[in-house]
Amino acid sequence: MKTLLRLMIYVRPSAGWVFIAVTIMILATIIDLVAPWILREIFDEGIDKRNMAVVLWLTLSLAGIQALKSAGMFVQGYTQELVGQNVVFLLRKELYSHLQRLSFSYYDRAQTGQLMSRMTGDIEAVKNFVGFGAMNLFTGMLTFLGTIIFMMTMQWKVTLISLITIPFILFVLWRFNHKVGPAWSNIREQMGRLTTTLQENIAGIRVVKSFATEKVEQRKFAERNEQNFETNMERAKLEAKAFPLMGFYGGLTFVLMIWIGAIFVARGEMSLGTFMAFQWYTWGIIWPLNMLGWQINIMQQAVKAAPRVFEVLDTPLDIVSPAGGTETAGMKGNVVFDRVTFHFADQDAEKDQPILNDVSFRVKQGEVIGVLGATGSGKSSLIGLLSRFYDVTGGCVWIDGVDVRDYELDGLRSSIGIVPQETFLFSASIRDNIAFGYPEATQEQIENAARKSQIHSFIESMPNGYDTRIGERGVGLSGGQRQRVALARAILMDPPILVLDEATASVDTATESAIHEALLEVMKGRTTFIIAQRLSSIQHADRIIVLERGRLTEQGTHKELNEGNGFFRQLFDKQKQIAHE
Structure with missing residues (x-):
């Protein structure tokens, strides 16, 4: 009844x-x-x-x-x-x-x-x-x-x-x-x-x-x-x-x-x-x-x-925009993780090992931070907390001195441009996909973003250029091409914080190098997090943090970490050996 x-x-x-x-x-x-x-x-x-x-x-x-x-x-x-x-x-x-x-x-x-x-x-x-x-x-x-x-x-x-x-x-x-x-x-x-x-x-x-x-x-x-x-x-x-x-x-x-x-x-x-x-x-x-x-x-x-x-x-909304939330206009991108702990909702906080455990670090505006770690170390969860895809279980994440939970939610996420590891494109034209987060963008702005992501020439070579429709989930483009379209989508939003989550994992070394060279200009004055497995992806990072089983075990410059004997040095030696072979 x-x-x-x-x-x-x-x-x-x-x-x-x-x-x-x-x-x-x-x-x-x-x-x-x-x-x-x-x-x-x-x-x-x-x-x-x-x-x-x-x-x-x-x-x-x-x-x-x-x-x-x-x-x-x-x-x-x-x-x-x-x-x-x-x-x-x-x-x-x-x-x-x-x-x-x-x-x-x-x-x-x-x-x-x-x-x-x-x-x-x-x-x-x-x-x-x-x-x-x-x-x-x-x-x-x-x-x-x-x-x-x-x-x-x-x-x-x-x-x-x-x-x-x-x-x-x-x-x-x-x-x-x-x-x-x-x-x-x-x-x-x-x-x-x-x-x-x-x-x-x-x-x-x-x-x-x-x-x-x-x-x-x-x-x-x-x-x-x-x-x-x-x-x-x-x-x-x-x-x-x-x-x-x-x-x-x-x-x-x-x-x-x-x-x-x-x-x-x-x-x-x-x-x-x-x-x-x-x-x-x-x-x-x-x-x-x-x-x-x-x-x-x-x-x-x-x-x-x-x-x-x-x-x-009737499923409750566990992530909501606070009433009278702080506006993000003028956000600079100073980020602080303060003793952050995180469990997924279906985990037992007392028995299960946390995804992130007591993680603390600071990032200044314009800094480029490389995030390294083995699979399952919590790298993507770190970014999920920054964008409030999830809320912390303990501790706080701050941007410009404001807890991310106090920001107006749509504004917060619009201020963080993310190129995800698993690229998703919609069944629409390439132009619509690049302008997905900024539909009012001009053709010039769209093309400028595509150039910076090294995809403009390829798009121009297609029969209908930017009006070319791609299949569901980006069918018709290679993995690398999809990643570059997704990268252009993030660049176009011109966010104060940019996140590249294995953003160049599907491209060859030469294209990766070209993308990173183009990104040097994009990353100027913009706080950038680069999550990567290949050290070549973070060669331009100002600082590198290393996560192991949810804990921050190392942080420092490329040189400082190379002088140690932790995860970074072991990964460096392993990839160097593979390169020589």
């Missing part, structure tokens, strides 16, 4: 259209209830009394109200769809907006396929109930009650006897409702898993083909598909058991009414016109109950789908 009440919040903006649809439904129901009564008058006052004028007038009246009903049904169908689509629009808008605000911690745990399933199939199930199921349920109940009232006023004895089978239909409906709910819950969950498997396979198709595991992935998908098939067939079995049984009891009601009605007509306790009207009214009893089974089906889909949507909407 709470779920249904919550859904009504999204119906409220369409209250006017709901009123129109319900009004038309009530009028259509009244027409359905009056039509058999007119049929009775045609037989009793027209045919029985040989009064063809009455027959003609009532027949035309019957045709007229049916035409009026048809016109009303057109408006009703449109308004119902409009209400349903408005609910879908609001739900998807709110869900997408919330997904945009959720932190990295949520996406570390969430499955993309499940989110896609909730954004599409689950919301569509809600629309079907809100737009049609709920209103038709109301119409059915109104028709059922109205029909019984009209029949009771005409011949109450026949009506009561004919309703003997109704409790059996209601019992079948009760059992069906009790069982179909869990069935739809399983179907929604299985569909989410199937979508996840499909999404992962498509996203990782190159890996699949590289390892020739197509058959393995086909078996995995086939298993998910079969589970989805079996779950749907279990639900279909419930429908196959309930609906024919309801149809049987409904048909029994019709037969019983004919038999009892015929007896009453023969006894003179019921007119022929009333008997004919009862044939019509009987459908007003059977149809709503049979349709109730389908409405329960639609309702249970929505009742099981809506919580999956609300589960995402």
Whole structure:
């Protein structure tokens, strides 16, 4: 019930259209209830009394109200769809907006396929109930009650006897409702898993083909598909058991009414016109109950789908912009990490080793800092804390003497240009990808950024230049080309802090050297963090910090660290040996 009440919040903006649809439904129901009564008058006052004028007038009246009903049904169908689509629009808008605000911690745990399933199939199930199921349920109940009232006023004895089978239909409906709910819950969950498997396979198709595991992935998908098939067939079995049984009891009601009605007509306790009207009214009893089974089906889909949507909407935002947050205009880029400790949200802070442990260092405006460390040492997490992708577990991160948690969030992230290790480009033109963070940029600014990232010449050589569209995730460009486009994207924003997270890992040594030479100008007066594995990437760093298992173990200039015997010296000797070989 709470779920249904919550859904009504999204119906409220369409209250006017709901009123129109319900009004038309009530009028259509009244027409359905009056039509058999007119049929009775045609037989009793027209045919029985040989009064063809009455027959003609009532027949035309019957045709007229049916035409009026048809016109009303057109408006009703449109308004119902409009209400349903408005609910879908609001739900998807709110869900997408919330997904945009959720932190990295949520996406570390969430499955993309499940989110896609909730954004599409689950919301569509809600629309079907809100737009049609709920209103038709109301119409059915109104028709059922109205029909019984009209029949009771005409011949109450026949009506009561004919309703003997109704409790059996209601019992079948009760059992069906009790069982179909869990069935739809399983179907929604299985569909989410199937979508996840499909999404992962498509996203990782190159890996699949590289390892020739197509058959393995086909078996995995086939298993998910079969589970989805079996779950749907279990639900279909419930429908196959309930609906024919309801149809049987409904048909029994019709037969019983004919038999009892015929007896009453023969006894003179019921007119022929009333008997004919009862044939019509009987459908007003059977149809709503049979349709109730389908409405329960639609309702249970929505009742099981809506919580999956609300589960995402109710996920708390753990990274939010503070009220009255500090503006970033004029940010210089003086950075301080003060005894910073960091655990991921699903880690046990008492048992698990922290990703970063008591890390402290200072960076002055315009300094270029190289960040070295083995895989898993916490290098990327360091930058994640700087941009508030995550919040520190302990300690503080300061920029220009202000805790990053006190900055206006969008302004903070716009002030830190990041070239991530895993480059992502959108299915759009190269120009749009470079200008992603600064859509108002001029063509000259875009080209200037591309030159500094050593990608301008390549773009000019393409058939449509900067208007060339690239495929999803940058398909059509090499790894190095994607990285250089991402680098141009960061340079264009002209941020006071620049982060290069393995930004040249996918380019050859010559291109890397050219990029770094071009970056010398870009990095002037700009605080820059260069996360790297290759020492050649940090040869221009003013200072280098070394992370090992989340701890800052070394920091100093290239020369100072080379004179020691720590991780830096060992990496230097190893890469020097490889170069000589």
